[in-house]
Amino acid sequence: MLNIKTEEQIELLRSSNQLVSKTLAEMAKIIRPGITTLELDRVAEEFIRDHKAVPGFKGYNNFPNTLCTSVNDEVVHGIPSNYILQDGDIISIDCGVLLEGYYGDSAFTFPVGEVDDEKRRLMKYTRESLEEGVKQAIAGNRVGDISWAVQNKAESGGYSVVRELVGHGLGRNLHESPEIPNYGKRGRGPKLRKGLVICIEPMINMGGRSVRQMKDGWTVRTADGKPSAHFEYAVAVGRNKADVLTTFKYIDEELNKI
Ligand code: MG
Ligand code: MG
Secondary structure (H helix, E strand, O other): OOOEOOHHHHHHHHHHHHHHHHHHHHHHHHOOOOOEHHHHHHHHHHHHHHOOOEEOOOOHHHOOOOEEEEEOOEEEOOOOOOOEOOOOOEEEEEEEEEEOOEEEEEEEEEEOOOOOHHHHHHHHHHHHHHHHHHHOOEOOOEHHHHHHHHHHHHHHOOOEEOOOOOEEEOOOOOOEEEEEOOOOOOOOOOEOOOOEEEEEOOEEEOOOOOEEEOOOOOOEEEOOOOOEEEOEEEEEOEOOOOEEOOOOHHHHHHHOOO
């Protein structure tokens, strides 16, 4: 059974996801060569608690921190550490919050200092593949329509799609049904209904699609050591158009500042 949200619940989810959006924009303000991922995590946790919410990931299956910070060939679930960000790195930050009983969950891949064109193109295509997926999040479509749109866009750029990790429903739980894979066939999978809230989150690799799990039990890296990017929106399925509950507006404003 899919958990269809009322308009009131969607507004609560919007508030949670807007707080995540603003937390990620705080990260955009301070990401630079020389800062550690643990310092980013500290700032994010303080910002979330200052807004009367709690970190959504901390303690979830015993994850130790507020953010997942995944640098370069780390795909997702990187644990904040004393690693010092270097000029030319890319860092995927995934952030969750719990506000008034509802979860927010979004991710963005940031450049650190001067990033080469190859990595910039990977980030651009990953973000665009997310946008293509969002266009399919309308009532009457199926999950496979989203999956196919994401895969098609990513592969058109010569990239590969991670298959081991997928998007998901979102609500009072961080992970609800259905799963939203980033690869698949049009017209397949569960039918989308208005009011279903889902996270669409392509994880796209510059090289091959294979990944490996690190011994810390969390960090997932590309098998070939090439970079990976990750962007995630929470969206409510709409009758004619998806209602995107996350916004990258605040991040873009920060990144475009000179
Ligand atoms: Mg996430
Ligand atoms: Mg997610």
